[in-house]
Amino acid sequence: MRQQNFEAKNQLIKDQFLDLKRRSPERLRSRLNLSWSNWGFGREDLAVSARRLEESSVQFIELHGNHYGLDLGYEVAETLKVLGDHGLRVSGVCGMFSADNDLASNRAICRQNAIDYIRREVPFTKAVGGSYLLVVPGAVGRPKAYDDVEEERSAETLRICADLFSEDGIRAAIEPIRSAETSLTHTIEDAKRYIARVAHPGVASINGDVYHMQSEEAHIGAAILDAGDMLANLHFADSNRCAAGAGSMDIATIIRALYVIGHNREGRFVTFEPLGPGGDPYPAMHGRSDPARLDVLVSQSIRYFRDCEEMVLAE
Numbered sequence: 344m345r346q347q348n349f350e351a352k353n354q355l356i357k358d359q360f361l362d363l364k365r366r367s368p369e370r371l372r373s374r375l376n377l378s379w380s381n382w383g384f385g386r387e388d389l390a391v392s393a394r395r396l397e398e399s400s401v402q403f404i405e406l407h408g409n410h411y412g413l414d415l416g417y418e419v420a421e422t423l424k425v426l427g428d429h430g431l432r433v434s435g436v437c438g439m440f441s442a443d444n445d446l447a448s449n450r451a452i453c454r455q456n457a458i459d460y461i462r463r464e465v466p467f468t469k470a471v472g473g474s475y476l477l478v479v480p481g482a483v484g485r486p487k488a489y490d491d492v493e494e495e496r497s498a499e500t501l502r503i504c505a506d507l508f509s510e511d512g513i514r515a516a517i518e519p520i521r522s523a524e525t526s527l528t529h530t531i532e533d534a535k536r537y538i539a540r541v542a543h544p545g546v547a548s549i550n551g552d553v554y555h556m557q558s559e560e561a562h563i564g565a566a567i568l569d570a571g572d573m574l575a576n577l578h579f580a581d582s583n584r585c586a587a588g589a590g591s592m593d594i595a596t597i598i599r600a601l602y603v604i605g606h607n608r609e610g611r612f613v614t615f616e617p618l619g620p621g622g623d624p625y626p627a628m629h630g631r632s633d634p635a636r637l638d639v640l641v642s643q644s645i646r647y648f649r650d651c652e653e654m655v656l657a658e
Contacts, residue, residue, distance in 0.1 A: 349562055353596050356564045360599035361658065371656060373607045375598070377645060378434035378614040380578065382407035382628045384637060389422065393429035395638055399645045403434040405576070405614045406471065407628065410463040411444075419470040426471075434612040435475035435516065435576060436468045439628075445482035447497035447527060449489040454500045465507040474610050475514040475575045477550045480528040480537055488526040497527070498540040508545030516550035516575040521558040529559045531566045535573070552578035552616070553592065563593070567600040574606060579648070580617035586640050587615070588647035598655045615644050 346354065364371055379401050384392050396404060404426065410416030426433065440446065444456040461476070468476050480497040501515070508515045517534045528537050534549045549570050553563055560566040567574065577597075581590030601607065617640060 352562045352565050353593065356568070356596055356599050356603065357658075359568075359603045360655070363603055364658070370605065371602060371607070374649075375601060375607045375652060376403060376434070376609075376612045377401055377648065378403035378405050378576075378612045379641065380405040380407075380437050380614050380616040382409075382437055382439070383616060383618050383632075385628055385630045385632045387632060387634070387637075389417070390425050390428070391634065393425055393431050395634075395641055396431060397429040398638075399642045401641070401645060402430065402432060403612060403614075404431050405434050405477075405612075405616075406436050406473070408436045408438045408460075408464045408476070410467060411439075411460065413463070416463070417467070417471075419467065422471055433468075433471045433473040434614060435473040435477065435514075436464055436471075438464060438477045438479065440479040440482055442482045442485050445485070446478075446500045447481040447489065447493040449496070454496070457500060458504045461501075461504050462507060465504075465511050465513050468513050469511040473513070475516040475548060475550070476508070477518050477576070478515050478546075479518050479520060479525065481525045483520055483525050486523055486526055493527050494537060494540060498537060501546060502541050502543055505541065505543035505545045509543075513545075514548040514575050515546040516548040517546070518550040518552060518578075519555060519559065520552070521555040523558070524555075529555070531556075531560065531570045534570075538573075547573065548575040549573045550576045550578065553597065554578070554580050554582075554584050554616075557582060557592070564596040564600040567597065567606075568604060571604050574604065574611070576612045576614050577601065577606070578616040579613050580615065584619055585617050586647070587617075587644040587651075589643075594648065594651045595655050598652050602655075613648075615641075615648075617644060 444460045445453045446457045556563045582592045583590040
């Protein structure tokens with residue numbers, strides 16, 4: 344029997360990976376930089392989260408972008424002290440865009456909230472040593488479009504504050520989200536079109552997410568190759584949005600594709616974000632989680648992913 348379509352794509356990626364290994368083995372020496380997005384830990388103290396990540400040999404953390412107002416969110420000095428105590432560096436900041444700070448909103452006050460939010464998060468990202476701020480073109484949790492000019496309105500709004508990214512050396516990483524959760528920008532191709540519409544050098548990167556990609560892309564590995572050098576970060580969870588190894592995600596093919604595009608270098612990250620199954624994980628960021636369950640979640644995910652990575656590299 345001939346290969347199924349996805350198997351043929353898997354094989355093409357494997358062939359590219361093996362060709363890279365044969366021709367340029369030095370490009371495989373560095374391992375992928377693993378990070379963890381901490382907003383799924385909810386109200387847990389940052390020091391507790393940092394200690395957990397340190398115990399599982401995670402070197403980077405993606406911080407919850409929680410500066411929702413002038414008096415809210417992480418303070419720079421305290422954050423750096425806590426992370427430094429546990430040998431952690433910041434990969435980037437996970438920007439959180441709801442209906443209240445929606446770049447695509449048909450309410451001007453909500454777009455202004457989005458601009459003000461970005462103006463708080465970009466300097467914070469720089470101050471804590473992060474390299475990217477995740478930006479979602481439309482509110483997460485609002486899958487119904489306001490109208491047919493959302494993308495245009497969102498791009499115009501982001502362009503207003505885009506100079507900040509260039510001035511502070513922070514990449515605006517546009518994240519495609521599945522259509523069940525947001526009304527626009529669902530695929531890598533959509534993200535590229537949106538970036539072209541913004542037309543600003545500070546807005547030129549993509550934040551992929553394999554959970555959303557399995558719903559919206561024809562093939563996750565092929566989509567990673569399509570993103571190429573624009574991919575600043577890849578959010579990772581298994582197919583059920585749980586720990587790595589708990590579902591049916593083709594992790595080996597994803598790893599091969601990441602090595603093919605040279606993602607195993609400084610300033611590029613694979614960031615774990617296993618938020619659990621279900622349609623709406625966002626209340627978790629304001630709730631209280633079970634520390635023992637989170638300990639297992641982190642250790643299992645990191646160990647399984649690294650085992651898969653070593654298996655791939657030994658091919």
